[in-house]
Amino acid sequence: MENIFIIAKKEFRSFFISPIAYVFITVYLVVTNFLFFQGFFLNNQADMRGYFGLLPWVFLFFVPAITMRSWAEEKKAKTLELMLTWPLSDVEVVVGKFIASFAFLTIAILASLTIPVTIMMLGSPDMGPIIGGYAGAILMGAAYLAIGLWISSHTENQIIAFIVGVVVTFVLFMISNPFVLLAAPSWLSPILSYIGLGRHFESIERGVIDSRDIVYYLSVVGFFLFLNVQSLASRKWE
Amino acid sequence: MNQTSGSFMLEVKSLNKKFGEVHAVKNLNFQIRKGEIFGFLGPNGAGKTTTMRMVTCLIPPSSGSIIIDGNETGANSLATRKRIGYLPEMNPLYNDMTVREYLEFVGEIRGLKGAKLQSRIQxxxxxxxxxxxxxRSIGKLSKGYRQRVGLAQAMMHNPDLLILDEPMSGLDPNQIVEIRNLIKSLGKEKTVIYCSHILSEVSATCDRILIINDGQIVASGTSDELTAKSVRGSRFVAKIKADRHEIETKLSSLPDVSKVLISSVATPWVTAEVVTGDQQDIGESIFKCVVDNNWSLAELKHESASLEEVFTQLTRK
Incomplete structure (x- = not known):
């Protein structure tokens, strides 16, 4: 447990060593605020549904950008080889890296709390859906992170990790889209609808947190972290 | 060897590693005693780094076993890794961290905390x-300093077994002397494995040397034992003032001399290289020959085969 914390601390600190983290959070906030407030005044409704509706799309680009360097950089610099000779288990390293990127994403998401504060000044929103929406966004973000980290563990090239990350999360997001479900054979649609990252966010977007959606996102995180441990262990199979 | 297995820091038993079709390490067997500085030599691609990767538990062997102080690495991977300090080839470091941050990080992973960690860093x-x-951030350091950071990383937890893969690369001659002395002083208490292809370094530092080529052991022993294995015999170089043909014929007729080479004819001095068949000291008979013929002698020295020659003989295909 302690080793996980040490790895997470080191990884988290490395986000903030360069100015990239600050630029990143700023861009994230500017883009989401701009897109949200564009429609907000037209709707004239004191809620954040529009904001949470944006997040799955913004995360498609934002999350792979967080995770792309995580393994790719260490593989390229060969520091991973050294790290794996230290008395750490593969699971500890994987979970430590996940926690660091999760903490970073959470900070970025929480920095957007200025939006509910603004809305509260303009009207009287129902806080339940907003709190639920934030919790759901963090959960969904965690699932995207686990996928992005797993992809990063397969390459030495950060750009490839980013692009493949965007594509894979996009596909996983789109397969539960109504258009896809209509076109798919009838036996496949319920499966796609369950696997897809998007469907589970629909109720969260409305402010309803269903335990099934929580279980879904947590299992996606667990599954991809497991795959990540496997891809580290693959060095042993050659 | 008549020691019990308890006195070995590292035992490698019929170790094999295959990467697909490539048989990188072939049936390697060797033991390293505690407190020994062990030189692990071989040309590039001989399997040195692969062997060290297996010893440090980075990759598992295809077959065979590695025993560190009585514990097999496969079953006790975490426990054996705690006892090893490793400076990999190329010395990978986190360039965006400062030296202090990096050593703190390494120390924490090695289980050091608080005041203990700080005093160890000092x-x-x-x-x-x-x-x-x-x-300073590590990315901005010169190669010599990077190498020292890598060494500090490897020694942070005071390991029983220190594995150094090409530790001298990028160091200037003064730094090499410093690091060599450091390794020698460490070797008084610790076991050090020193992988290199810089032979003079290895013979100056190591108690015992193992030469591998193409994944197999080709020779092992002390530096002196290895040079004695040289196919070539002893060599004497004499600088004599006389006619070169006369020197050649007279010296060739001495007992045990297999060859005489006249390498330099800078008049009036002639440099003659006398090669013996075996490791025999014929210095005295050369000197007597010079005296008997009334020649002048400016120089006479014995050159034993260098480790370089042994190395080339053993590893050339």
Whole structure:
């Protein structure tokens, strides 16, 4: 447990060593605020549904950008080889890296709390859906992170990790889209609808947190972290 | 060897590693005693780094076993890794961290905390002469300092077994002497494995040397034992003032001399190289020959085969 914390601390600190983290959070906030407030005044409704509706799309680009360097950089610099000779288990390293990127994403998401504060000044929103929406966004973000980290563990090239990350999360997001479900054979649609990252966010977007959606996102995180441990262990199979 | 297995720091038993079709390490067997500085030599691609990767538990062997102080690495991977300090080839480091941050991170992973961690970092700063660079980011350091950071990393937890893969690369001659002395002083208590292809370094530092080529052991022993294995015999170089043909015929007729080479004819001095069949000391008979013929002698020295020659003989295909 302690080793996980040490790895997470080191990884988290490395986000903030360069100015990239600050630029990143700023861009994230500017883009989401701009897109949200564009429609907000037209709707004239004191809620954040529009904001949470944006997040799955913004995360498609934002999350792979967080995770792309995580393994790719260490593989390229060969520091991973050294790290794996230290008395750490593969699971500890994987979970430590996940926690660091999760903490970073959470900070970025929480920095957007200025939006509910603004809305509260303009009207009287129902806080339940907003709190639920934030919790759901963090959960969904965690699932995207686990996928992005797993992809990063397969390459030495950060750009490839980013692009493949965007594509894979996009596909996983789109397969539960109504258009896809209509076109798919009838036996496949319920499966796609369950696997897809998007469907589970629909109720969260409305402010309803269903335990099934929580279980879904947590299992996606667990599954991809497991795959990540496997891809580290693959060095042993050659 | 008549020691019990308890006195070995590292035992490698019929170790094999295959990467697909490539048989990188072939049936390697060797033991390293505690407190020994062990030189692990071989040309590039001989399997040195692969062997060290297996010893450090980075990759598992295809077959065979590695025993560190009585514990097999496969089953006790975490426990054996705690006892090893490893400086990999190329010395990978986190370029965006400062030296201090990096050593703190490494120390924490090695289980050091609080005051103990801080005092150990200070010790490493002094030992590796890094104090001045404590707050520099590693990416901005010169190669010599990077190498010291890598060494500090490997020694942070005071390991029983220190594995150094090409530790001298990028160091200037003064730094090489410093690091060599450091390794020698460490070798009084610790076991050190020193992988290199810089032969003079290895023969100057190591108690025992193992030469591998193409994944197999080709020779092992002390530096002296290895040079004695040389196919070539002893060599004597004499600088004589006389006619070169006369020198050639007279010296060739001495007992045990297999060859006489006249290498330089800078008049009036002639440099003759006398090669013996075996490792025999014929210095005296050369001198007597010079005296008997009334020649002048400016120089007479015995050159034993260097480790370089042994190495080339053993590893050339």
């Amino acid at each position: 010790e490493m700063f002094t030992l590796c002469a890094l104090s001045k660079m404590a707050y």
